[in-house]
Structure formats: C-alpha cells, structure tokens
Amino acid sequence: MTAVAEAPATSSAAQQENGPLFVAKSLHIEYAPESPHLPAIQVVDDVSFRLERGQTLAVVGQSGSGKTTIARAAIGLLPGNGRISSGSVHILGRDVTRYGQNQWRDLRGGTIGFVPQDPLGSLDPLQRVGDQVAETLLVHGRASRRDVRAKVTRLLDRVGIRNPAERARSYPHQLSGGQLQRVLIAIAIAVEPAVLVADEPTSALDVTVQKRILDLLADLQEELGLGILFVTHDLALVREHSDSVLVLNEGRVRESGPASDVLDRPKDAYTVTLMSDAPALSPDKYADRRAGADVSGPSLLDVRNLTKTFPTGRRGKGQPSRVAALDSVSFSVARGTTHALVGESGSGKTTTARIVAGLSTFDSGEVFVDGRPLGTDPRSYRQNARVLQTVQQNPLAAMDPRYTIFDVIEEPLRIAGSGDRARRRSAVRDVLDRVALPSDVLGRRPLEISGGQRQRVVLARALVLAPQILVLDEPTSALDVTVQAQIVDLLVDLQAQLGLTYLFISHDLSLVRQISDTVTVLEHGRLVESGSIAQVFGNPADPYTARLIDAVPGRIPLTA
Structure with missing residues (x-):
C-alpha cells in the first residue's frame, strides 16, 4: 500500500467492494481562531493518501504535525472550531467530506471503528464495561436485549480478556490499562467495521502489553479484512506493524510510501531526524558517554531487602489479608551512574520509587541515601530533599x-x-x-x-x-519521540555536568538500554535479576527478562 497524491473514488458497488477503503485527496483542515478578527489556523495542508483493504497505513510525526487532526477528520470528530476547508474524503467510495453528525453516526461503529489513546478517559466510569460494549451492539442493531450479554462475552473473549463474563461486570477503574484498551478494541470491532482508526493505541502501555495489543489488531485485521489507519510517533512500531507510512511535519507530507522504503531509505531530513530520535532505532546514541561510567564505584543509593505490602480489602480469620507489592528487593546505585528499574505494570517499579523518595512507607528492609538511613520520621525526608529529588511522570x-x-x-x-x-x-x-x-x-x-x-x-x-540523586519516574512517557529525545539529551548533559546519579523508572526498554548503566528487573514485586545493561540485555538469565526484551519493537536487536 502506498500513500499517493491522487486516488479516484466513485460510489459504485464495484468500487465499494474492490476499491480503496479510505481516500483523502488534497486535504486542507483549519481551526477557527478565538478572535473573529484573526485568520483561520491551518493545521493540515494538502495531504493525500489512500488506505487499501487489509492494509495498515501509519501516520507519523511529532506533536503538532497534524496526525490526530487527520484521525479525527477520518471519523467525523473534528472539534467544533475545526473544518475541512478544501479537498475531499471518501470512505468505501462515498464522499463524506460534508457529512453532518447524523450521517457520521451511521458510519461510526458500523463502517469505521475508533480506538483512542486514553482508555480510562474514553470510557464512562459509572457504567460497567460490558454495558458499554452492549450499547454499541444495540445501537447498530447487531444484538437484541435477549442475546446481547452472550455477544458481549464473546467479543471480550475475542479480544483476549480472560474470564470475559466476570470482567463484563467490572467498572473501568477495576481493570488494567491493557484490559481497558482491549475493551475499547472490542467496542471498535463490535459491528465488524471496514476501517479502524487507532490513535496512539499503545503509547501508555508497557512493552509486553503493547505487543499483545498490536498482535491482536493484526489478527483481527487478517480475520476481518480491516484497513487500519495507525496514528503513532513510534517509528519502531511502524517498522513492525505497518505496510505504508505517511510522514507529517507541521501539517504537510514530508515523505510517504511503503514502510520498508521510507524507513530503510529515508529521503527527507525530517524522517532521518525522527529515526535518530527513536531509541529502538539508535541504541548506541549515548554509548561513548556511558563508556566512562564507574558502576563499581561507591554507591549513593542502597536498597536492602525492601518489603512493602498493601491490604486487599478481603478478610480472613478476622484479619485483613495483604498482598506483597515488594518482596525483599535489593539493589545499589553507584555515584554518577544511571540505574533503571524495569518490569510490567504492577511489578513494583513506582512503589520502589515512592519509598526511595520518602513518599511512601515500607514494612521492612533498609534504604540508605548518601549513607543515611531512610527512617519513618518525616524530618529525615526533609533532610534528604537536599540530596534526592523526584521528577514525576505527569x-x-x-x-x-x-x-x-x-x-x-x-x-x-x-x-x-x-x-x-x-x-x-x-x-x-x-x-x-x-x-x-x-x-x-x-x-x-x-x-x-x-x-x-x-x-x-x-x-x-x-x-x-x-541534589545529588534524581528519581526519574517515567519522565518522558507522555512525550512524542522528538521531544523525548530533547529531554533525554538534557538529562545526559546534566549528568555529565553535575555528576548526577539517576534512578530511572521506565517501561520503555529501548530507552533504558540507550541511557542506563545498570538495571534491576522486577516481576510482581520480586527481583528477577540485576546487573549491567550489557549483561542483562545481552544475556538475560531469566525467561521473564527474555520475554520483556523480545517484546521490544524495532529492527535492531537488544544485544550487548
């Protein structure tokens, strides 16, 4: 599949059956300014592409490039001040450029499915997830009140949710991020659409869940013949999961074509920059700077046999039962180095960071910050503030x-x-x-x-x-790859200038490999293995670590 400048579209039955699923031709999109005296703001400028049946077209670029605006236009969900000023959009041969909301409602869910970026913010927190899936089936006449529950259960099972009948009775806050994303996919495919628009569907997920979600989309694509418009800033994902790519910058097409051609032989300097900013595609970017790190030097942060439990809310024999968030975790961070904590969601990474930062108590074990024990007295936390500070995820x-x-x-x-x-x-x-x-x-x-x-x-x-130590808790997970690269460059420079020590928490193993000296792998609060990046990533000793590394997208393998 190739993004092209021209694509004929008719409304004939043959065209709908055999032609492209989605065609955008010379698309211009603008937003009205707050003041009526100011000119309109053009955010998409002369963009053309086509999406074929059973294919995936990735739309990539940094924040502000127009990716999400195109995705919203594709499903008729531009904000009130946004409009297609010129050009055309055809879906299954029908010109939908000037469709009103009533016409779009017939298309959305039936012909077009949509998977948004933020699953928790996209679901009604007051409704059970099964009811929200059921609503789509009922609205589009794909189920009756009598059989809708059975169809909801089959849909949730189809997208890989375990115990689907039980999960259907859950509220959104009771499910994990990966489960919520699967619920949104179930809603999007409930009436078997021809086109699926996926807007950054995995950006907030850890690598293993991300892989499962994208593999699921690929399976559904093969099963249903879906055409997928995949909006992302991650070129490593594009390499593995897309047929074609459209590179945008400031609303204009910088490059387009088959994904292998664009990524292996980029012609535009902007595409080259995007690729160099992607950690999975440039793993040795900071290798020279890291080569001088002394991981065997004196430690500035020591964590010894750290244990933390939380109550589950269930009671047994008159006592509240507890679950272990951390189970005897130990590691040390040498002065002036970067130590990473990695693992899937729920592995205990953030719990460890909060304890080290003095934001959470612990049950047993010891934490030493610059040789001083971290106790339960809040005054000790204030003393540590001049030595250790936290940079939050949000x-x-x-x-x-x-x-x-x-x-x-x-x-x-x-x-x-x-x-x-x-x-x-x-x-x-x-x-x-x-x-x-x-x-x-x-x-x-x-x-x-x-x-x-x-x-x-x-x-x-x-x-x-x-301070001497920074605890970096997912400091770039909400940023596009270009801005992320700018922040990481800054962190690396500051470490060199000030001799800072970093405890780096991340689900992005490509970034961890790129900037860290040592790493600790956690699973369900248990330490799986710990050592140098070269040792752990090049020759993982535990199957869990190997599974994490295998899930990392990108052509370049994570080897020593």
Whole structure:
C-alpha cells in the first residue's frame, strides 16, 4: 500500500467492494481562531493518501504535525472550531467530506471503528464495561436485549480478556490499562467495521502489553479484512506493524510510501531526524558517554531487602489479608551512574520509587541515601530533599495550576528556608538556564506552556536544591519521540555536568538500554535479576527478562 497524491473514488458497488477503503485527496483542515478578527489556523495542508483493504497505513510525526487532526477528520470528530476547508474524503467510495453528525453516526461503529489513546478517559466510569460494549451492539442493531450479554462475552473473549463474563461486570477503574484498551478494541470491532482508526493505541502501555495489543489488531485485521489507519510517533512500531507510512511535519507530507522504503531509505531530513530520535532505532546514541561510567564505584543509593505490602480489602480469620507489592528487593546505585528499574505494570517499579523518595512507607528492609538511613520520621525526608529529588511522570499534575512557573520552581527553596527572595530569584534563573528554558516562561502558568516545556520545568524544580540523586519516574512517557529525545539529551548533559546519579523508572526498554548503566528487573514485586545493561540485555538469565526484551519493537536487536 502506498500513500499517493491522487486516488479516484466513485460510489459504485464495484468500487465499494474492490476499491480503496479510505481516500483523502488534497486535504486542507483549519481551526477557527478565538478572535473573529484573526485568520483561520491551518493545521493540515494538502495531504493525500489512500488506505487499501487489509492494509495498515501509519501516520507519523511529532506533536503538532497534524496526525490526530487527520484521525479525527477520518471519523467525523473534528472539534467544533475545526473544518475541512478544501479537498475531499471518501470512505468505501462515498464522499463524506460534508457529512453532518447524523450521517457520521451511521458510519461510526458500523463502517469505521475508533480506538483512542486514553482508555480510562474514553470510557464512562459509572457504567460497567460490558454495558458499554452492549450499547454499541444495540445501537447498530447487531444484538437484541435477549442475546446481547452472550455477544458481549464473546467479543471480550475475542479480544483476549480472560474470564470475559466476570470482567463484563467490572467498572473501568477495576481493570488494567491493557484490559481497558482491549475493551475499547472490542467496542471498535463490535459491528465488524471496514476501517479502524487507532490513535496512539499503545503509547501508555508497557512493552509486553503493547505487543499483545498490536498482535491482536493484526489478527483481527487478517480475520476481518480491516484497513487500519495507525496514528503513532513510534517509528519502531511502524517498522513492525505497518505496510505504508505517511510522514507529517507541521501539517504537510514530508515523505510517504511503503514502510520498508521510507524507513530503510529515508529521503527527507525530517524522517532521518525522527529515526535518530527513536531509541529502538539508535541504541548506541549515548554509548561513548556511558563508556566512562564507574558502576563499581561507591554507591549513593542502597536498597536492602525492601518489603512493602498493601491490604486487599478481603478478610480472613478476622484479619485483613495483604498482598506483597515488594518482596525483599535489593539493589545499589553507584555515584554518577544511571540505574533503571524495569518490569510490567504492577511489578513494583513506582512503589520502589515512592519509598526511595520518602513518599511512601515500607514494612521492612533498609534504604540508605548518601549513607543515611531512610527512617519513618518525616524530618529525615526533609533532610534528604537536599540530596534526592523526584521528577514525576505527569508534570501537569505535579504543579499547582494557579502558580506561575517562577513560583513552581522557587517552592522547594521556600520550603527549605533557603536564602532571601533575591537569592531565590537568582537560583531560579540559573536553573532555568540549565534546562534551556527562556526567562519569559517564568510569568506563565503550567497550562500556558507546552508538554516538553512542562517537563523541563519539573526538572528545574527538582534541580533547584542542587541534589545529588534524581528519581526519574517515567519522565518522558507522555512525550512524542522528538521531544523525548530533547529531554533525554538534557538529562545526559546534566549528568555529565553535575555528576548526577539517576534512578530511572521506565517501561520503555529501548530507552533504558540507550541511557542506563545498570538495571534491576522486577516481576510482581520480586527481583528477577540485576546487573549491567550489557549483561542483562545481552544475556538475560531469566525467561521473564527474555520475554520483556523480545517484546521490544524495532529492527535492531537488544544485544550487548
């Protein structure tokens, strides 16, 4: 399948049966500005492509490239201020360019399925998941009230959910991210559509769940003859799961064609940059810098036999039963190195990070930060704040939206009683320079800056007390590959300049291999293996580690 500049589309029965499923021709999409006196903002500029039956077309590019706008236009879900200003969209030979919402409702679910990026935000938290699948079947007349439950169970079983009848009675918050994504796929394929639009369907999932979801889509594609429009920023996934690729930048097509041609022989400099930014496709990017790391040097962080349990809510013999989140976990992090914690969701990575950061208690074991034991006295946490700081996964949730950026960065200094206002202002400006942010952001609020800028702000906030250790909890998982590369470059540079020590938590094993010196693998709170990156990734001793590594997408194998 190839993205092309021209694609004829008719409404004949033959065309609907044998022609392309989806054709976009010279598509221009714009958004109306807030002020009527300003010109419209064009976000998609002269984009053409076609999607054939049983094929996958990947639409790639960094944030703001127009990927999601095209996906939304493909299913008639542009926001109220968005419109197709010129060009055309044909689905199964029908011109849908000027369809109204009533006409789109007949297509959505029946002819077109949609799998959004955020499963938890896309499901009604007050309805059982089975009821939400059932609604699609009932609305499109594919089930009666009498047999809808049986069909829901078969659908959930079809997308690989264990105990489907039981899970159908669950609410969204009771299911894992992977299970929720499968529920959304069940809804999307409930009436066997011809086209499936998948907008970053696996970006928040760990590698093994991601692989299962994409393998599931491939199986369903073969079974149903689906054409899949796959929106992603991950070129490693494109290599393994797409037939063709459309590369976008600032709303324009930079390159298109068969995935193997575009990725193996890129012609455009922008495509080359995207590929160099993808960790799975450039695993040795920081190899020279890591070569000098002394992993056998004195440790700055020691975790010994750490155990943490949580109550399950069930009671037995009068006592609440508990489940082990961490079971005797031990590791050390040498000064000036990066140590990664990896494992599937629920493995205990974030629980460990929260304990080390003093944000959670533990049942037994020992944690030493720069030689000082981490106790239960909150005052010890405040002392450790000058040695250890955390960079959170969601920067927006970590900042008070009412604060200016200056207030956000200055707050740790105020809490620590460090200096007067003038000295604090000077410290804020100094750390702002270190994270390469312009001083004009200081008067803005978190919602007024980009995602990449917000990540730099929380990094500046963590650095303002001049700590020696940073706990990095999925610091780039919500960023596109280009912005992620910028943040990782910054982290690597800061480590070299300041001698920082990193505890790096991530589900992205390609990124872990790229920047880490040592790694600990966790499974259900249990330490599976630990050692150097070359040792663990090049010759995994445990089948669980090997399974994690095998799930990593990309052509380049993760070997030593």
